[in-house]
Amino acid sequence: MDTLEDFEKQFGVEKQCLDYLTRLRWPNGYRCPRCHHDESWKISDKKYKCKNCGYQTTVTAGTIFQDSHVPLTDWLKAAWYLTSSSGKKTAAELQKLLGLGSNRTAQLMMDKFSLVWDSCVGYQLEGTIEIQTRKILLPISKEKKFVLFIAAVELYGAKAGRVRMGIVREKFYQNENEFVRKTIAPGSKLLGVRWSNSNQLFQTGEYERTAKRPEYTFKYAVKALDDLASSIERIRAQKSTIPRYIRQYCFRKNRLLGKVEFETLLKAAIDFQPTPYGELPAKSKAK
Numbered sequence: 673m674d675t676l677e678d679f680e681k682q683f684g685v686e687k688q689c690l691d692y693l694t695r696l697r698w699p700n701g702y703r704c705p706r707c708h709h710d711e712s713w714k715i716s717d718k719k720y721k722c723k724n725c726g727y728q729t730t731v732t733a734g735t736i737f738q739d740s741h742v743p744l745t746d747w748l749k750a751a752w753y754l755t756s757s758s759g760k761k762t763a764a765e766l767q768k769l770l771g772l773g774s775n776r777t778a779q780l781m782m783d784k785f786s787l788v789w790d791s792c793v794g795y796q797l798e799g800t801i802e803i804q805t806r807k808i809l810l811p812i813s814k815e816k817k818f819v820l821f822i823a824a825v826e827l828y829g830a831k832a833g834r835v836r837m838g839i840v841r842e843k844f845y846q847n848e849n850e851f852v853r854k855t856i857a858p859g860s861k862l863l864g865v866r867w868s869n870s871n872q873l874f875q876t877g878e879y880e881r882t883a884k885r886p887e888y889t890f891k892y893a894v895k896a897l898d899d900l901a902s903s904i905e906r907i908r909a910q911k912s913t914i915p916r917y918i919r920q921y922c923f924r925k926n927r928l929l930g931k932v933e934f935e936t937l938l939k940a941a942i943d944f945q946p947t948p949y950g951e952l953p954a955k956s957k958a959k
């Protein structure tokens with residue numbers, strides 16, 4: 673599925689997309705999200721009613737696709753665009769590809785995919801990881817406040833792999849150790865870990881501490897933090913928009929490494945349930 677033409681043969685029609693997402697959501701057939709019963713009445717192409725408890729659901733209920741005015745063909749085309757390997761991906765280009773009237777929808781779609789990817793279980797860095805922390809000054813209300821950021825980057829020899837970033841002690845992660853445990857696979861070798869209770873990570877055998885060779889200088893995690901600090905200054909980022917910026921930065925970096933595949937992204941999107949049971953919220957802000 674390399675060219676857009678190939679893609680459109682497979683996913684050019686709404687029904688094809690819906691069938692594909694249905695297979696991803698229920699690989700072993702329908703499951704009631706409330707009682708886990710496996711028999712249903714099909715009310716429409718999208719809607720199912722559980723034969724046991726009567727609960728009604730759709731394939732896309734509770735996912736980023738629910739209540740969207742964007743057709744599934746466009747959502748899947750966006751996923752194809754974001755995960756196809758070549759070049760830098762921008763909302764402007766996505767807007768053009770989909771023929772959208774506004775850039776806002778393209779931005780929103782990219783943001784939703786980055787949210788999905790960030791939440792995707794198994795998306796953990798592995799191997800040798802460079803880690804750095806930095807305090808960055810944030811303009812919060814009228815006062816300015818230093819907030820601790822952390823960045824981790826995979827090293828492939830002299831090259832950088834995937835990146836994860838977070839804010840420590842502010843919602844995201846309680847402390848540096850929690851960040852490591854959530855974003856880095858056990859058994860990985862950690863380079864640059866120096867915070868006070870970091871011994872816990874190594875004493876338990878969860879991770880290996882790697883000594884820095886004298887000639888080695890930290891660059892990739894430092895670069896990620898540099899980018900973050902300058903963006904915060906440039907866009908005068910508010911605290912509330914920083915998580916989104918971090919998500920998008922990591923998504924962009926990691927996608928360019930060809931680590932995000934079309935099906936992986938869509939499987940994560942259809943399994944990602946921000947609402948319990950995949951219930952239909954009364955009013956969704958999703959566009």
Ligand SMILES: [Zn+2]
Pocket residue numbers: 704705706707708709722723724725726727
């Ligand atoms: Zn049920």
